[in-house]
Amino acid sequence: MKFIITLILLFITGNLLFSQSAKKLQLTFNPTFNNSALNLSDSSYTSNRSDSLQIETLKFYISEIELLNDNKVVWKEENSFHLIDAAEKKTLSNFLNLPTELIYNKIKFNLGIDSVTNVAGAMGGDLDPTKGMYWTWQSGYVNFKLEGNSLQNADGIKEKKSFQFHLGGYMKPFYPLQTITLNVTEKDSIKINLDAEKIISVIDLQKQHHIMSPCKEAVMLSEKIAKIFSVQQP
Amino acid sequence: MKKFAIVFGVFCLMLSAFTTLKDQIFVAPKNWPKPVYDFAKNPLTKEKVELGRALFYDPLLSGTNTISCASCHSQFTAFTHVDHALSHGVEDRIGTRNSPALMNLAWHKLFMWDGAINHLDVQALAPVSHPDEMGEKIENVVLKLQQSKIYRKLFYEAFADSAATGERTLKAISQFMLTLISAESKYDSVMRKQSQFTTQEKNGYNIFQKNCSSCHKEPLFTNLAFENNGLPPDTKLKDIGRMKISKNPADSLRFKVPTLRNIEFSYPYMHDGRFKKLSEVINHYTSGIQHNKTLSKPLEKAIILTSNEKVDLVAFLLTLTDKKFLFDQRFSYPKEIFFPKPKD
Numbered sequence: 301m302k303f304i305i306t307l308i309l310l311f312i313t314g315n316l317l318f319s320q321s322a323k324k325l326q327l328t329f330n331p332t333f334n335n336s337a338l339n340l341s342d343s344s345y346t347s348n349r350s351d352s353l354q355i356e357t358l359k360f361y362i363s364e365i366e367l368l369n370d371n372k373v374v375w376k377e378e379n380s381f382h383l384i385d386a387a388e389k390k391t392l393s394n395f396l397n398l399p400t401e402l403i404y405n406k407i408k409f410n411l412g413i414d415s416v417t418n419v420a421g422a423m424g425g426d427l428d429p430t431k432g433m434y435w436t437w438q439s440g441y442v443n444f445k446l447e448g449n450s451l452q453n454a455d456g457i458k459e460k461k462s463f464q465f466h467l468g469g470y471m472k473p474f475y476p477l478q479t480i481t482l483n484v485t486e487k488d489s490i491k492i493n494l495d496a497e498k499i500i501s502v503i504d505l506q507k508q509h510h511i512m513s514p515c516k517e518a519v520m521l522s523e524k525i526a527k528i529f530s531v532q533q534p
Numbered sequence: 535m536k537k538f539a540i541v542f543g544v545f546c547l548m549l550s551a552f553t554t555l556k557d558q559i560f561v562a563p564k565n566w567p568k569p570v571y572d573f574a575k576n577p578l579t580k581e582k583v584e585l586g587r588a589l590f591y592d593p594l595l596s597g598t599n600t601i602s603c604a605s606c607h608s609q610f611t612a613f614t615h616v617d618h619a620l621s622h623g624v625e626d627r628i629g630t631r632n633s634p635a636l637m638n639l640a641w642h643k644l645f646m647w648d649g650a651i652n653h654l655d656v657q658a659l660a661p662v663s664h665p666d667e668m669g670e671k672i673e674n675v676v677l678k679l680q681q682s683k684i685y686r687k688l689f690y691e692a693f694a695d696s697a698a699t700g701e702r703t704l705k706a707i708s709q710f711m712l713t714l715i716s717a718e719s720k721y722d723s724v725m726r727k728q729s730q731f732t733t734q735e736k737n738g739y740n741i742f743q744k745n746c747s748s749c750h751k752e753p754l755f756t757n758l759a760f761e762n763n764g765l766p767p768d769t770k771l772k773d774i775g776r777m778k779i780s781k782n783p784a785d786s787l788r789f790k791v792p793t794l795r796n797i798e799f800s801y802p803y804m805h806d807g808r809f810k811k812l813s814e815v816i817n818h819y820t821s822g823i824q825h826n827k828t829l830s831k832p833l834e835k836a837i838i839l840t841s842n843e844k845v846d847l848v849a850f851l852l853t854l855t856d857k858k859f860l861f862d863q864r865f866s867y868p869k870e871i872f873f874p875k876p877k878d
Contacts (some may be wrong), residue, residue, distance in 0.1 A: 421655030422704035430700035436663035
């Protein structure tokens with residue numbers, strides 16, 4: 301009997317200790333256009349190549365979030381899959397539960413969904429196929445989705461043209477998953493900017509206005525987009 | 535005290551053994567290879583299988599609420615679409631391929647004629663979303679299910695939560711499809727030494743083993759690989775098969791090897807349904823092979839059969855018919871779910 305009471309006491313104190321030794325880190329993705337907040341209904345954006353454009357969709361998966369101290373992994377999120385959707389504010393911020401004494405200076409995450417998860421069947425939560433980020437004619441997640449339209453000069457006439465970039469794929473050589481590592485300082489929050497103007501500027505919309513399946517171009521564009529993510533900390 | 539514990543332990547063991555035997559929904563036929571489906575991630579239950587069965591037969595899954603999975607996969611024809619070379623979907627739109635027969639899917643890793651689908655759970659997304667098939671978004675299917683009284687009940691029974699999600703919907707459809715096991719044909723009973731082939735069937739079996747079994751490997755009657763079986767490509771459909779997915783020229787004109795089980799009822803044959811009769815299929819292999827770079831190796835050497843041998847081969851193929859499977863009530867339209875008898 302004494303033994304059981306001790307066990308219960310141990311359990312309670314353990315729990316208390318444990319809950320006290322956690323702190324929350326707010327990880328926010330901040331979609332911007334030319335360094336100000338991205339407005340999906342603004343059709344007057346301009347880029348260096350086209351006259352005016354509108355971003356209608358910016359959605360992407362972040363997975364396998366890790367914190368590193370120099371190059372050593374000191375924390376890893378379990379079951380780490382997050383769909384970030386510029387149209388849904390609540391998806392932009394995620395809270396990570398860290399132990400208090402954690403020392404780190406880097407954050408690392410994947411842009412997209414790894415190949416093992418891609419062949420593991422139907423999943424729930426942010427990975428549910430109803431989230432509009434799963435291909436149907438061919439299995440696999442869309443890692444990154446950018447859609448919109450632009451007005452372009454075609455032989456002196458302004459022409460409205462839509463663009464769709466659905467980047468994904470899980471089979472080599474068309475495996476566009478990117479790993480992003482960024483330097484951070486220990487604060488209560490980390491803000492990661494992704495500037496849509498910078499993405500548009502690496503695409504020539506005159507020549508290329510859609511990518512809809514796993515291909516070489518999807519891999520190349522994903523590599524370029526991965527470099528655009530940047531950390532903003534006060 | 536000790537004695538009691540032992541007796542109690544033995545009792546528990548017996549009980550669990552008894553319930554697992556009684557409740558086992560998926561039983562792999564004896565001497566078959568190990569299924570590739572990961573049951574640990576989606577353990578079968580009676581309630582989930584029943585939900586999947588309802589979904590399989592429900593036209594709610596289509597954009598027009600008129601086409602169900604069963605429209606192109608009817609039980610009496612081994613869950614395929616007979617009489618149509620290319621299956622048709624919503625508003626009578628014609629697709630580009632012959633709907634495959636559904637059975638023994640727990641052993642399949644890749645689905646569709648070109649292997650575009652990498653897991654049974656996500657297979658249903660393809661026909662549901664295709665504009666020429668069911669023309670609906672999975673998001674809408676889930677919404678419709680959430681609003682349905684029948685499905686709220688079925689989801690609650692299956693998942694202890696009445697809300698449909700994409701994952702639950704797809705996993706339930708998988709569960710039903712996994713139960714579609716065909717292993718009770720005459721061929722199977724001969725293999726189990728419970729009956730015997732006729733002389734003609736036996737002769738046909740020998741011909742089959744010599745000429746067909748490298749691709750149509752027993753006991754599934756498919757090696758589950760992608761092969762070019764020498765069909766001259768249809769100039770209108772321009773279907774390159776597996777290469778569409780892999781983008782590898784070595785996969786040009788390769789299509790998934792279909793099972794031959796229940797072939798008597800699963801006509802028409804081939805990925806584009808170009809042959810209506812088994813005799814046409816056999817004549818293709820003896821005299822219609824088009825040689826090209828990706829032709830399946832075993833077909834490079836001509837298959838020569840006399841007309842008697844062809845008849846014998848067909849006789850053997852008919853032993854692959856599994857009437858029990860084709861008429862099994864567990865796989866049929868769930869009228870008791872959609873039209874429950876009023877309680878007196």
